[in-house]
Amino acid sequence: MYAFDIERPSSIKDAVAALQSEGAQALGGGQTLIPTLKARLAAPEVLISLTGISEMQGVCLSDEGALCIGAGTTHATVAREAAVHFPGLAALASHIGDPAVRNRGTIGGSLANNDPAACYPAAALGTGATIITDKRKIAADDYFQGMFTTALDEGEIITEVRFPIPEKSHYMKFVQPASRFALVGVFVAKYADGVRVAVTGASEEGVFRWHDAETALADDFNARSLDGLSVAADGMIGDLHGSPEYRAHLVKVMTGRAVTAA
Amino acid sequence: MASVTMQVNGKSVSKDVEGRTLLVDFLRNDLRLTGTHVGCDTSQCGACVVHVNGQSVKACAMFAIEADGAEVATIEGQANADGSLNVIQQAFQDHHGLQCGFCTPGMVMTAAALLKENPKPSEAEVRSYLEGNICRCTGYHNIVKAIMAASGQDVAAIAAE
Numbered sequence: 001m002y003a004f005d006i007e008r009p010s011s012i013k014d015a016v017a018a019l020q021s022e023g024a025q026a027l028g029g030g031q032t033l034i035p036t037l038k039a040r041l042a043a044p045e046v047l048i049s050l051t052g053i054s055e056m057q058g059v060c061l062s063d064e065g066a067l068c069i070g071a072g073t074t075h076a077t078v079a080r081e082a083a084v085h086f087p088g089l090a091a092l093a094s095h096i097g098d099p100a101v102r103n104r105g106t107i108g109g110s111l112a113n114n115d116p117a118a119c120y121p122a123a124a125l126g127t128g129a130t131i132i133t134d135k136r137k138i139a140a141d142d143y144f145q146g147m148f149t150t151a152l153d154e155g156e157i158i159t160e161v162r163f164p165i166p167e168k169s170h171y172m173k174f175v176q177p178a179s180r181f182a183l184v185g186v187f188v189a190k191y192a193d194g195v196r197v198a199v200t201g202a203s204e205e206g207v208f209r210w211h212d213a214e215t216a217l218a219d220d221f222n223a224r225s226l227d228g229l230s231v232a233a234d235g236m237i238g239d240l241h242g243s244p245e246y247r248a249h250l251v252k253v254m255t256g257r258a259v260t261a262a
Numbered sequence: 263m264a265s266v267t268m269q270v271n272g273k274s275v276s277k278d279v280e281g282r283t284l285l286v287d288f289l290r291n292d293l294r295l296t297g298t299h300v301g302c303d304t305s306q307c308g309a310c311v312v313h314v315n316g317q318s319v320k321a322c323a324m325f326a327i328e329a330d331g332a333e334v335a336t337i338e339g340q341a342n343a344d345g346s347l348n349v350i351q352q353a354f355q356d357h358h359g360l361q362c363g364f365c366t367p368g369m370v371m372t373a374a375a376l377l378k379e380n381p382k383p384s385e386a387e388v389r390s391y392l393e394g395n396i397c398r399c400t401g402y403h404n405i406v407k408a409i410m411a412a413s414g415q416d417v418a419a420i421a422a423e
Contacts, residue, residue, distance in 0.1 A: 005281045006281035006325055008330075034284075099394060100320045100394050101323075103318055
């Protein structure tokens with residue numbers, strides 16, 4: 001690997017200050033970034049490791065009943081500690097990557113990277129979560145702006161994610177068998193005032209909400225409600241793993257399964 | 263260069279490392295603990311799995327600096343105090359859980375993490391937990407059998423296919 005420096009600040013304030021320097025890049029658990037550096041797809045001069053910041057760790061409930069997760073919290077910790085309050089999210093976290101990856105990879109890293117086939121973006125958008133950074137709060141609906149693109153400014157870091165806890169939820173993932181990333185993943189969440197459906201893996205625009213399904217499911221939260229709906233293949237990813245038509249079909253199938261399992 | 267200090271298999275070590283030094287390179291090149299293997303170097307194959315503070319991690323996807331102050335366990339520290347194979351290692355030998363042996367250090371470390379978390383896993387749970395460990399000889403069947411046996415379960419019913 002090429003030469004670079006690593007700094008390990010112990011507070012958000014110090015991390016933000018360190019990220020002001022030219023060529024600096026935040027490092028979460030590194031499960032995507034380190035392979036990216038090896039492949040020379042990114043070449044920052046200095047990495048600011050966020051793993052030593054204790055104020056960015058852990059899972060708790062807010063006074064308003066939302067599940068708050070520190071951005072530096074690993075998938076394995078979310079899988080364990082969110083299980084009681086938000087089993088749909090815990091189950092999603094427990095199926096990201098593999099056990100060793102889950103012990104390093106973080107929720108903040110996943111959301112900052114916004115891989116079009118990552119799982120967490122579906123949960124954040126599918127719950128209407130709030131992404132909290134060192135300087136502001138961003139609604140999930142405003143946060144995701146296309147493949148690998150987010151509302152984050154240069155040097156801005158996610159410090160916490162707040163999830164409104166649904167009455168029922170489920171994440172259904174159809175894995176690409178080699179990479180285990182989602183070929184299509186659908187997060188369905190039912191709240192007292194409506195239903196949200198978010199889809200990852202499928203679209204060339206990254207994670208998106210399937211509004212027609214949300215409306216149909218709000219009337220009757222049953223997979224049958226999707227019968228008359230279809231998803232357009234236009235804008236879906238087409239590659240050697242599946243055509244746009246195949247992915248569009250999977251979106252409906254996975255949504256129905258998620259509703260049934262919720 | 264920065265100085266790192268960690269406990270590796272119970273022994274304290276301190277060295278100067280570059281920022282880019284991966285934990286696996288630190289273990290292999292600086293400490294000469296070459297039991298931890300580098301297979302794919304893209305964090306997919308799991309040959310480099312070690313434990314950091316008791317949790318399995320892929321040592322090719324973590325910088326040595328990030329293990330500063332941590333307790334690291336590698337395959338070299340797995341044998342019993344008298345040098346005999348531990349229960350997982352012995353089960354791999356008894357059930358022919360290795361062919362070329364390249365993936366074995368990672369398999370054993372992952373199995374150790376699994377059995378600590380879940381002392382009596384089902385066969386499906388073992389297979390699921392091994393998702394990030396690839397055996398290029400495709401010898402999974404006996405690896406799964408060995409891990410089940412190491413957990414003290416009867417593996418006679420698992421056919422030797």
